[in-house]
Amino acid sequence: MQCSTCKNTQLEPQELEPGLVAASCLSCSGALVSLMNYRFWADRYATASSAEEAVSEVEINESESVHSCPKCSRLMMKYQIGAQTHHKLDLCSACDEAWLDKGEWQLLKRLDLHDKLPKVFTDAWQRNIRKQRQEIALNERYERLLGEESFSRVKEFRDWLLQQPNKDAIKQYLISHQD
Ligand SMILES: [Zn+2]
Ligand SMILES: [Zn+2]
Structure with missing residues (x-):
């Protein structure tokens, strides 16, 4: 097999982790991981390979081009x-x-996803990311609109409000006393 990024470079078997062999490109440090092998490894070894192990910041390649x-x-x-x-x-x-x-395995470890890789490829996971991004964008919009200090007070108030057993009455009060 050849690397699809660096044409004419053979992929060589190399361990990502003890017991987890991937077809790796020595030129771009990309790696092809069989999910079947991965599941086998994850069942047996993933928890043993410590997630807490300090993962140093590594350079991560990202090719926007389609592989x-x-x-x-x-x-x-x-x-x-x-x-x-x-x-x-x-x-x-x-x-x-x-x-x-290159570096994406280390990134998965940093995000503590290295033992649940197949999850990333599910619709639920992808939907959840879109939802989180919308939430982040919405927060950023309101932070710009209100300014950092007011926004953090509003957020704090909202968190408090959501915990109140009579939150509907509080909302009613706010709506009916708008000025
Ligand atoms: Zn390559
Ligand atoms: Zn294929």
Whole structure:
């Protein structure tokens, strides 16, 4: 198999973690992970490989270009990893193989996702990221509109309000005393 980013470079078996072998590109440090192998590894070893282990900041590559699967040459689909990162993983659903760009395995470890990789490829996960991003965007909009200090007071008030057993009455009061 050849790397789809660096043409003419053979992928070589290399361990991502003890017991987890991926087809790795020595040139761009990308790696093709078989999800079948991954599940086998995750069941047995993932919890042992400490998530707390200090993961140093590593340089992470992100190619916006579409990868083709090194195995079957079909185009791979991109999946968001999380709301706070713009990095995406590529998946060939035909082969059930994921492509990780350089540093993305370390990123998964930092986000504590290294033992639940297949979750990232579910609709629920992707929907949740979109929801979180909308929430972040909404917060940013109101923060700009109200200013940092007022916004943080409003947020604090809202958190308090949501905990009140009579929150509907409080809302009613606010609405009926608008000036
Ligand atoms: Zn490569
Ligand atoms: Zn494939």
